[in-house]
Amino acid sequence: MRKTGFLYDDRLLLHCTGSNHPESPERLEAVYRGVEEAGLFPRLTLIKASPAKLKWIEAVHSPKHIMRFEEACLLEMGEFDHPDNQMCRESYETALLAIGGLLEAVRMVMEGIIDNAFCAVRPPGHHAEMNRALGFCYFNNVAIAARYLLNEWGVERVGIVDIDAHHGNGTQHIFEDDPSVFYYSAHEHPSFAFPGTGREFEKGVGAGSGFTLNCPLLPGQGDEEYMAILERDLAPAFAEFKPQVILVSAGFDAHVDDDMSDLKLSTEGFSRIMRKLVKLADAYSEGRIISVLEGGYSVQLLPELIRNHVSILLGL
Amino acid sequence: MFIDKSMTKKVVTVGPNDGILETRELLAKNTFRHLPVVDEENRLIGIVTDRDIRSAMPSVFLDENETLKERERLAQMKIKDIMTKNPVTVTPANTLEDAILLMQKMRVGAFPVVDREGKLRGMLSIRDLVRAFVNVLGLEEPGTLLCIKVQERVGEMKKIVDAITEEHISFGSILVSRYWEEGKRAVFPYLLTTNVAHVKRKLVEMGYELIDPMEWTLDTLPRPE
Numbered sequence: 001m002r003k004t005g006f007l008y009d010d011r012l013l014l015h016c017t018g019s020n021h022p023e024s025p026e027r028l029e030a031v032y033r034g035v036e037e038a039g040l041f042p043r044l045t046l047i048k049a050s051p052a053k054l055k056w057i058e059a060v061h062s063p064k065h066i067m068r069f070e071e072a073c074l075l076e077m078g079e080f081d082h083p084d085n086q087m088c089r090e091s092y093e094t095a096l097l098a099i100g101g102l103l104e105a106v107r108m109v110m111e112g113i114i115d116n117a118f119c120a121v122r123p124p125g126h127h128a129e130m131n132r133a134l135g136f137c138y139f140n141n142v143a144i145a146a147r148y149l150l151n152e153w154g155v156e157r158v159g160i161v162d163i164d165a166h167h168g169n170g171t172q173h174i175f176e177d178d179p180s181v182f183y184y185s186a187h188e189h190p191s192f193a194f195p196g197t198g199r200e201f202e203k204g205v206g207a208g209s210g211f212t213l214n215c216p217l218l219p220g221q222g223d224e225e226y227m228a229i230l231e232r233d234l235a236p237a238f239a240e241f242k243p244q245v246i247l248v249s250a251g252f253d254a255h256v257d258d259d260m261s262d263l264k265l266s267t268e269g270f271s272r273i274m275r276k277l278v279k280l281a282d283a284y285s286e287g288r289i290i291s292v293l294e295g296g297y298s299v300q301l302l303p304e305l306i307r308n309h310v311s312i313l314l315g316l
Numbered sequence: 317m318f319i320d321k322s323m324t325k326k327v328v329t330v331g332p333n334d335g336i337l338e339t340r341e342l343l344a345k346n347t348f349r350h351l352p353v354v355d356e357e358n359r360l361i362g363i364v365t366d367r368d369i370r371s372a373m374p375s376v377f378l379d380e381n382e383t384l385k386e387r388e389r390l391a392q393m394k395i396k397d398i399m400t401k402n403p404v405t406v407t408p409a410n411t412l413e414d415a416i417l418l419m420q421k422m423r424v425g426a427f428p429v430v431d432r433e434g435k436l437r438g439m440l441s442i443r444d445l446v447r448a449f450v451n452v453l454g455l456e457e458p459g460t461l462l463c464i465k466v467q468e469r470v471g472e473m474k475k476i477v478d479a480i481t482e483e484h485i486s487f488g489s490i491l492v493s494r495y496w497e498e499g500k501r502a503v504f505p506y507l508l509t510t511n512v513a514h515v516k517r518k519l520v521e522m523g524y525e526l527i528d529p530m531e532w533t534l535d536t537l538p539r540p541e
Contacts, residue, residue, distance in 0.1 A: 021511075082509075083484055083485075083486075083509070084509050136510070169458065191461065192460075192461060194459060194510035195510070196455065196456075196457070196460075
């Protein structure tokens with residue numbers, strides 16, 4: 001069994017999105033319920049959230065964006081940059097707490113205190129751009145973790161695997177010209193799903209050319225196609241890139257019963273994917289893999305999906 | 317949607333007495349393929365394309381002596397000898413639709429844009445049109461595409477737009493495919509939101525038939541063995 005870190009902090013429930021919004025605190029309650037009911041808490045190394053240092057947010061986002069978000073929360077403007085981005089007074093603090101917890105998990109992995117980690121963060125991050133909030137995301141959690149690895153830990157090659165049903169436009173754009181971060185995403189084809197980016201021919205720019213890889217999937221595709229593209233595209237790409245750490249943008253909305261996407265992954269399909277990613281981390285990154293929650297909106301499905309996800313990290 | 321907003325204003329031009337070999341080098345150094353030919357007062361008198369220049373080059377099948385003679389002849393030739401006089405033009409007050417229909421009809425890749433005095437004001441190429449329509453289709457804004465089958469009846473579009481607007485969702489664009497089925501059109505609203513599940517349910521409840529993207533893709537999915 002491995003030592004797996006688990007970000008656990010009730011304060012992440014405080015980011016509220018109003019009634020009727022899919023990105024709700026109930027999702028996080030469902031995550032915790034899943035872990036609890038499976039009796040996994042005693043086996044996990046619990047990590048508490050703490051406010052992230054602004055310098056790490058600034059490593060990805062413009063100071064103007066950070067200030068505007070803080071202001072919008074303090075003034076209780078209710079939404080930020082787009083009506084989809086519902087927030088409340090506590091959202092800015094919550095976002096900082098989530099990132100702080102994630103960076104602590106990263107630190108513990110790099111120091112060998114734990115082998116890997118799962119951070120159920122709210123709000124999600126992969127749609128957030130350097131200067132714009134989008135798709136329920138305000139700060140790009142995974143991008144910040146990647147910059148932390150590069151700048152603080154001297155890591156030279158970070159691999160990001162984004163399995164959320166929607167393309168992580170923010171993460172891709174932030175590292176588009178950076179050869180030290182490989183961004184891989186499998187998502188519903190942009191002609192049929194938000195945010196309309198992540199086409200096959202988007203492969204990076206300038207020095208980062210060849211370090212972005214997009215695998216759009218058609219509506220209706222599921223387990224078979226996912227495993228096929230991971231074998232055909234991700235495995236050889238990582239065999240060549242040899243990431244020293246793998247970060248996973250773990251969205252669970254590609255599930256057949258999650259109505260935020262037309263993809264049809266099964267519960268077992270998610271497990272197969274995660275086992276594959278853990279294998280890749282063992283092969284290239286000394287097992288260092290940190291998984292971060294993105295989307296996944298079915299409060300009924302999340303407990304089982306997270307239970308399986310965390311069990312795989314634990315090596316059970 | 318006027319041409320003067322989308323055209324390229326800084327245009328490289330050549331004169332009627334410029335040499336062909338120099339012009340060939342000019343084209344080789346740049347990515348454009350059409351050069352307007354203008355007089356000293358910037359009035360358009362013709363157009364020369366990289367195809368015209370290539371046609372004027374000596375054939376690779378000639379022997380050495382013949383090639384030399386050809387090259388001497390070429391060194392004397394001027395642009396006015398190979399250019400197309402009276403090319404198809406548009407004016408800054410023409411619309412993008414004019415340009416796109418004209419391009420389809422004339423099968424050319426670019427038009428010089430001239431004013432009423434015949435002076436060159438810019439060039440409008442297929443690339444400029446692509447850029448303008450990417451913008452108009454809202455392709456670079458994040459959103460989700462819906463596909464709705466609609467009866468060919470006045471007022472149907474308004475019902476759909478109202479239903480979506482009631483949910484406080486804004487539109488990137490709306491496209492209509494005219495000949496989807498007998499008596500029916502397909503309407504494609506591009507909605508600037510990620511959250512469309514409840515909008516789709518609402519439209520279905522109102523009696524609309526949503527085109528399931530999975531139907532389109534069904535024939536691309538692998539058949540079960």
